[in-house]
Amino acid sequence: MIELSTLKDTHRKHITPKRVGRGIGSGKGKTCSRGTKGAKARSGYKRRWGQEGGQYPIFRKIPVRGFSRGRFQDNEFAINLGLLEAYFQAGDVVNLQALREKGILSNKENPIIKVLGNGKLTKKLILEVNAVSKSVEAKITEVKGEIRIIS
Numbered sequence: 001m002i003e004l005s006t007l008k009d010t011h012r013k014h015i016t017p018k019r020v021g022r023g024i025g026s027g028k029g030k031t032c033s034r035g036t037k038g039a040k041a042r043s044g045y046k047r048r049w050g051q052e053g054g055q056y057p058i059f060r061k062i063p064v065r066g067f068s069r070g071r072f073q074d075n076e077f078a079i080n081l082g083l084l085e086a087y088f089q090a091g092d093v094v095n096l097q098a099l100r101e102k103g104i105l106s107n108k109e110n111p112i113i114k115v116l117g118n119g120k121l122t123k124k125l126i127l128e129v130n131a132v133s134k135s136v137e138a139k140i141t142e143v144k145g146e147i148r149i150i151s
Helices: 081-087 094-101 135-141
Strands: 076-080 111-114 126-129 146-149
Touching: 076 081, 081 111, 111 126, 111 135, 135 146
Parallel strands: 076 111, 126 146
Antiparallel strands: none
């Protein structure tokens, strides 16, 4: 019978803690591998991010300059025809809601959808998207599908 006292933690490797301060013969005696003096040698020391011990921290010396295009970047989602071929049946409407139902897009995203022409298309699909490439237009008209550009 399994008892609580017989259970073992097999997920983590057991590491014996370093025993310091056990005399000079142990190799970890006297200063206990902390060196001499300074904040790191004291008890109660805690490393703080950016703390440089009286010196002006480097992250405060570096100027905040530059440019990020994140504010101006379009939230665009590109999808290839090969993926549409795998997920959709003939006659299906491919739009934002359909992509969410299939699990291709998450509910949090609300992107501009662009269809790219990588892959083969054999099914007649109706695309309700924001943009398509020229190769997609050719492939959709070849299988007698329909493209509705939404804005």
